Amino acid sequence: xxxxxxxxxxxxxxxxxxxxxxxxxxxxxxxxxxxxxxxxxxxxxxxxxxxxxxxxxxxxxxxxxxxxxxxxxxxxxxxxxxxxxxxxxxxxxxxxxxxxxxxxxxxxxxxxxxxxxxxxxxxxxxxxxxxxxxxxxxxxxxxxxxxxxxxxxxxxxxxxxxxxxxxxxxxxxxxxxxxxxxxxxxxxxxxxxxxxxxxxxxxxxxxxxxxxxxxxxxxxxxxxxxxxxxxxxxxxxxxxxxxxxxxxxxxxxxxxxxxxxxxxxxxxxxxxxxxxxxxxxxxx
Ligand SMILES: [Mg+2]
Numbered sequence: 001x002x003x004x005x006x007x008x009x010x011x012x013x014x015x016x017x018x019x020x021x022x023x024x025x026x027x028x029x030x031x032x033x034x035x036x037x038x039x040x041x042x043x044x045x046x047x048x049x050x051x052x053x054x055x056x057x058x059x060x061x062x063x064x065x066x067x068x069x070x071x072x073x074x075x076x077x078x079x080x081x082x083x084x085x086x087x088x089x090x091x092x093x094x095x096x097x098x099x100x101x102x103x104x105x106x107x108x109x110x111x112x113x114x115x116x117x118x119x120x121x122x123x124x125x126x127x128x129x130x131x132x133x134x135x136x137x138x139x140x141x142x143x144x145x146x147x148x149x150x151x152x153x154x155x156x157x158x159x160x161x162x163x164x165x166x167x168x169x170x171x172x173x174x175x176x177x178x179x180x181x182x183x184x185x186x187x188x189x190x191x192x193x194x195x196x197x198x199x200x201x202x203x204x205x206x207x208x209x210x211x212x213x214x215x216x217x218x219x220x221x222x223x224x225x226x227x228x229x230x231x232x233x234x235x236x237x238x239x240x241x242x243x244x245x246x247x248x249x250x251x252x253x254x255x256x257x258x259x260x261x262x263x264x265x266x267x268x269x270x271x272x273x274x275x276x277x278x279x280x281x282x283x284x
Pocket of ligand 1: 194195230
């Protein structure tokens with residue numbers, strides 16, 4: 001074969017296209033901050049499924065809460081619960097063995113954070129030792145959580161089914177809040193700020209879970225390009241670990257103050273921004 005023909009043949013062979021995997025926050029990103037509606041994003045979620053692009057929920061929500069959205073949106077990908085507390089993977093989703101801590105209700109579970117009961121115990125010690133009276137989901141009735149969050153009562157009950165992270169509603173002056181946060185950090189717990197509340201846990205964050213899951217996807221799919229979409233400070237660890245970090249606006253039409261290299265700021269709020277970003281970055 002002459003050289004020109006060979007060149008022609010080679011140049012017509014496209015380089016392999018990396019598979020994409022999307023990691024997404026839920027509240028204020030895929031879901032509307034106030035109504036928790038996903039209607040805006042639904043058509044695109046369906047297109048992602050048809051295009052075989054995994055959509056991985058990576059949220060402070062509990063397993064019980066995320067299962068509702070997995071059912072409604074027909075999403076079968078692995079998911080990251082409670083800000084990186086654990087990764088839940090449908091049995092057989094990855095066709096090879098990997099390390100997991102337990103198998104329950106059809107999931108292989110990679111547990112990353114300390115158990116919720118331990119976090120509650122440490123928080124109680126902090127309260128007693130410092131004469132503080134801050135409260136978390138574990139101290140509230142479901143009706144109070146519903147009132148504070150706008151969730152309906154049934155959803156508030158699912159939000160209470162916590163396994164790793166406590167959610168605190170800190171009130172008072174900025175100084176009082178900072179004092180509580182300092183004491184929590186001194187006790188070796190980490191704190192992250194979500195849309196409404198503070199998440200307290202030990203041993204993990206969204207970024208750690210994203211890194212582990214990305215590695216599993218690489219083993220399954222080969223080269224991949226990861227996209228991460230969030231709206232709040234608790235998304236920073238996730239956004240720092242993906243190839244393309246995307247920030248959508250918050251209600252009030254502003255971006256959370258986040259500095260990251262290559263951060264792609266989408267000029268729309270919540271799910272509207274989510275749709276713009278996903279459509280543009282995946283071309284579907
Ligand atoms: Mg959020």
